[in-house]
Amino acid sequence: MTWLIAGLVIFIGMHSIRIVGEAPRAALIRRIGELAYKGTYGLISLLGLILIGQGYREAQIAGGVLYTPPAGLTAVTLILVPVSLVLLFAAYMPAGHIKRAVRHPMVLAVALWAMGHLLANGMVADVVLFGAFLAWAILDYLAALRRAPRPVAPGIASWQGDVIAILAGLGTTILLVVWLHEWLFGVAPVG
Structure with a gap:
């Protein structure tokens, strides 16, 4: 630890x-x-x-188990993580409506990713890892709102960045669920 x-x-x-x-x-x-x-x-x-x-x-x-998450929370994780991946890609795409609405999509992506993993994992290591990232993301998001309340000007947003972010986020989700998560981390997200 x-x-x-x-x-x-x-x-x-x-x-x-x-x-x-x-x-x-x-x-x-x-x-x-x-x-x-x-x-x-x-x-x-x-x-x-x-x-x-x-x-x-x-x-x-x-090892060390802090809690055993109910089986249904895995479904919530399978919603939060794809949304977090879309937000992550939106942070680095041309300015779109997602980035304008969320303001700081990368930080919110980290928060949703961490929350999803906390809902599905109750081992001590999981709680330390994902809990630390969730706490950081909340603090950083609040600080970022103070620094730059509007990173994308209202007239500049286009749908191009949004479409790319959605396709990339969902494509990455499919790769993670089917193969990549188990290959990288030794755990299959489904099944």
């Missing part, structure tokens, strides 16, 4: 700089330069992800 927590602290810590405010981030960029900031940010985040992956596997082996 130590590596999982260390990885979460590093990864989420790096992604929480802007929650505190723009001033610390801006000061750091002025001090070391934007390229060095982005490179350092990426490397530290990657280290955090590696530790999360290793620590999560070790914590799963150690």
Whole structure:
């Protein structure tokens, strides 16, 4: 569990700089330069992800059940995760109506993904991992609303980004359900 927590602290810590405010981030960029900031940010985040992956596997082996989710909650997860994938793609597509309506689709995607996994998994490792991401996503979403209440101007949104996000999100969902989730994580989401 130590590596999982260390990885979460590093990864989420790096992604929480802007929650505190723009001033610390801006000061750091002025001090070391934007390229060095982005490179350092990426490397530290990657280290955090590696530790999360290793620590999560070790914590799963150690076991420990906090709760046993009712079977019906898996169906809710199978709704939340595809929606989260559509939102994730919407964050990086040309400005669309989804991005305008949700304001910060990537952060909301993380929240729905984490919530879906908390509903379907009750192991200690799951609650630590997905609970940490859910808590971070809520805090970051609120901070992002304070920073930039309207990232997409009303007249700029187009349906092109929405269609691409929906198709990519649903396509990725199919890949995950049929094959990819079990291959990557050793657990089939259905069956």
